[in-house]
Amino acid sequence: MDWTALWLSLRLAGWTVVILLPVAIVMGRLLAYRQFRGKVLVEALVMLPLVLPPTVFGFYLLVAFGRNSPLGDLWQAVFGQQLVFSFQGLVVASVIFNLPFAIQPAQRGFQAIAVELREAASCCGMSPLRSLWQVELPLAWPGLVTAMVLTFAHTLGEFGIVLMVGGSIPGETKTIAISIYDRVQGFDDRGAAIMSAVLVGFSLVTIAVTFWLSARVGKRLT
Amino acid sequence: MTLEVMATAKQPIPLDLAFRVAPGELLALVGHSGSGKTTLLRIIAGLWRPDVARVVVDDQIWVDTASGVDLPSHRRRVGIVFQNYALFPHMTAAGNVMAAMDQPDKREAARILELVNLAGLEDRKPAQLSGGQQQRVAVARALARRPQVLLLDEPFSAVDRATREKLYSEIIALRAHLAMPVVLVTHDMTEAQLLADQMVLIDKGHVVRQGRTADVMTDPVALRAMGIRELASLLPATVVAHETDGLTRLMTAAGPLFLPGVTAAAGTKVRVRIMAHEVILSRARPEGLSAQNILQGQVTQIVQGQGPAVMVHISIGGDEIIARITRRAADQMALGPGDSVHAILKAMSVARDHIAR
Numbered sequence: 062m063d064w065t066a067l068w069l070s071l072r073l074a075g076w077t078v079v080i081l082l083p084v085a086i087v088m089g090r091l092l093a094y095r096q097f098r099g100k101v102l103v104e105a106l107v108m109l110p111l112v113l114p115p116t117v118f119g120f121y122l123l124v125a126f127g128r129n130s131p132l133g134d135l136w137q138a139v140f141g142q143q144l145v146f147s148f149q150g151l152v153v154a155s156v157i158f159n160l161p162f163a164i165q166p167a168q169r170g171f172q173a174i175a176v177e178l179r180e181a182a183s184c185c186g187m188s189p190l191r192s193l194w195q196v197e198l199p200l201a202w203p204g205l206v207t208a209m210v211l212t213f214a215h216t217l218g219e220f221g222i223v224l225m226v227g228g229s230i231p232g233e234t235k236t237i238a239i240s241i242y243d244r245v246q247g248f249d250d251r252g253a254a255i256m257s258a259v260l261v262g263f264s265l266v267t268i269a270v271t272f273w274l275s276a277r278v279g280k281r282l283t
Numbered sequence: 284m285t286l287e288v289m290a291t292a293k294q295p296i297p298l299d300l301a302f303r304v305a306p307g308e309l310l311a312l313v314g315h316s317g318s319g320k321t322t323l324l325r326i327i328a329g330l331w332r333p334d335v336a337r338v339v340v341d342d343q344i345w346v347d348t349a350s351g352v353d354l355p356s357h358r359r360r361v362g363i364v365f366q367n368y369a370l371f372p373h374m375t376a377a378g379n380v381m382a383a384m385d386q387p388d389k390r391e392a393a394r395i396l397e398l399v400n401l402a403g404l405e406d407r408k409p410a411q412l413s414g415g416q417q418q419r420v421a422v423a424r425a426l427a428r429r430p431q432v433l434l435l436d437e438p439f440s441a442v443d444r445a446t447r448e449k450l451y452s453e454i455i456a457l458r459a460h461l462a463m464p465v466v467l468v469t470h471d472m473t474e475a476q477l478l479a480d481q482m483v484l485i486d487k488g489h490v491v492r493q494g495r496t497a498d499v500m501t502d503p504v505a506l507r508a509m510g511i512r513e514l515a516s517l518l519p520a521t522v523v524a525h526e527t528d529g530l531t532r533l534m535t536a537a538g539p540l541f542l543p544g545v546t547a548a549a550g551t552k553v554r555v556r557i558m559a560h561e562v563i564l565s566r567a568r569p570e571g572l573s574a575q576n577i578l579q580g581q582v583t584q585i586v587q588g589q590g591p592a593v594m595v596h597i598s599i600g601g602d603e604i605i606a607r608i609t610r611r612a613a614d615q616m617a618l619g620p621g622d623s624v625h626a627i628l629k630a631m632s633v634a635r636d637h638i639a640r
Binding site for chain 2: 175177178180181182183184185186187188189192195196199200
């Protein structure tokens with residue numbers, strides 16, 4: 062059992078969720094409430110990672126992150142290490158790749174709030190920020206939970222893009238999915254079986270507990 | 284606190300009107316659906332901005348497109364009751380009320396809820412309240428904002444008749460506590476006639492008539508726009524006793540009046556909306572008639588309409604009843620101003636929500 066890989070996967074999924082939560086709130090709200098020029102294009106861009114093969118996407122990220130790329134150089138200058146084949150690079154790739162999983166459910170969640178409720182909040186004297194905190198977030202909560210659970214679960218299971226951008230450096234970029242792949246390649250069927258079972262069990266428990274909690278919260282809300 | 288409103292727009296509904304509401308006064312914006320009433324409320328609340336608008340409350344400019352002033356909704360002290368209330372479903376009744384307060388205060392919320400007869404229901408969620416109770420929470424929330432202007436958007440349209448009758452009385456009673464201008468949007472003429480001091484009748488965004496409710500309600504042009512069958516008079520009366528057969532005896536300036544479905548306690552002063560087309564006139568006091576109410580009075584004026592009917596205004600002990608009868612009948616009776624006449628009214632012709640305090 063490769064505990065280092067599992068821990069790495071969990072850290073990656075955790076960071077992805079933490080970074081994507083505010084992004085999902087801001088973008089989900091924007092796409093749910095506003096009509097603007099180029100909205101269709103933005104929505105298409107957000108959905109793009111869902112259609113592209115991870116290898117294609119990973120290839121472009123590799124080019125964008127790599128040495129001699131503006132982003133890669135900037136990262137190197139600021140943090141003193143390269144972005145590709147590092148945990149940080151993996152997090153950035155994971156965040157971008159999970160945009161549709163985070164933004165789509167959040168957008169649906171905010172869309173489900175009746176316009177009148179937001180107007181009522183405003184007429185109650187609530188500033189947009191207070192309205193977000195007191196009215197919108199509690200009501201969009203189910204959508205946000207779904208967004209975060211999907212993101213977390215999807216990051217745990219991602220393989221192609223991790224391989225492309227991260228390589229397979231133990232403790233740095235070797236996630237549980239890669240580790241399982243390595244075991245299979247090395248004819249260690251028993252190791253692969255144990256780790257697969259652990260991942261299945263862990264994912265199932267995480268999702269079940271989250272949905273159970275959010276159902277309880279939901280009941281309290283309405 | 285005076286509210287002055289002027290608005291002109293082409294989209295989404297053509298609008299061109301202006302009005303003014305004094306402190307403590309209730310103005311009804313009346314018109315068919317799609318006439319622009321609700322849009323106007325939204326302009327006052329800052330939820331919609333027309334091409335040209337000016338809303339001034341107490342010398343404070345809320346919006347003035349000419350000078351580029353436009354306060355966002357949350358900076359206008361406006362209390363609004365939405366048509367389907369728009370209560371926050373995740374908050375309790377008290378929570379909804381506190382959401383509109385500058386400094387949330389549980390005791391103050393309880394006080395306001397008591398004012399709208401909801402004491403004891405503070406901890407209920409909107410889903411656990413009846414339609415009438417939800418409407419009361421919405422009113423309480425609007426008041427909790429300490430509004431400079433109170434806006435009511437068809438607030439009685441989502442409840443049944445019996446509840447509506449109760450809510451009318453409550454709003455009328457509540458008005459004694461209200462010092463701000465109130466704007467009521469409605470398509471229901473009974474509501475407008477029973478509740479409003481002033482009336483603006485709108486058709487396709489333009490004012491047909493505006494002025495005192497009693498004047499607008501009897502204006503021939505206004506009547507044509509709202510439907511001539513809405514012509515009615517408001518007769519003051521005092522509840523005397525509920526009789527065993529279900530009728531209630533009331534006293535008017537010209538004698539007793541028997542009506543069904545009155546819930547107000549004995550001694551309560553009420554106003555009864557009497558539809559003009561339900562009133563029968565007779566020169567002699569008729570006998571052997573099933574109608575329970577015969578009130579004697581004098582004709583003050585007869586107004587000719589365009590159609591086959593005339594409006595006969597009758598003074599009944601100083602109060603007025605209007606009868607809408609055919610011109611043929613008026614000619615046959617040779618009715619003229621000053622004539623003595625009996626107004627006959629079936630008890631069953633007065634609906635329960637046509638009676639209010």
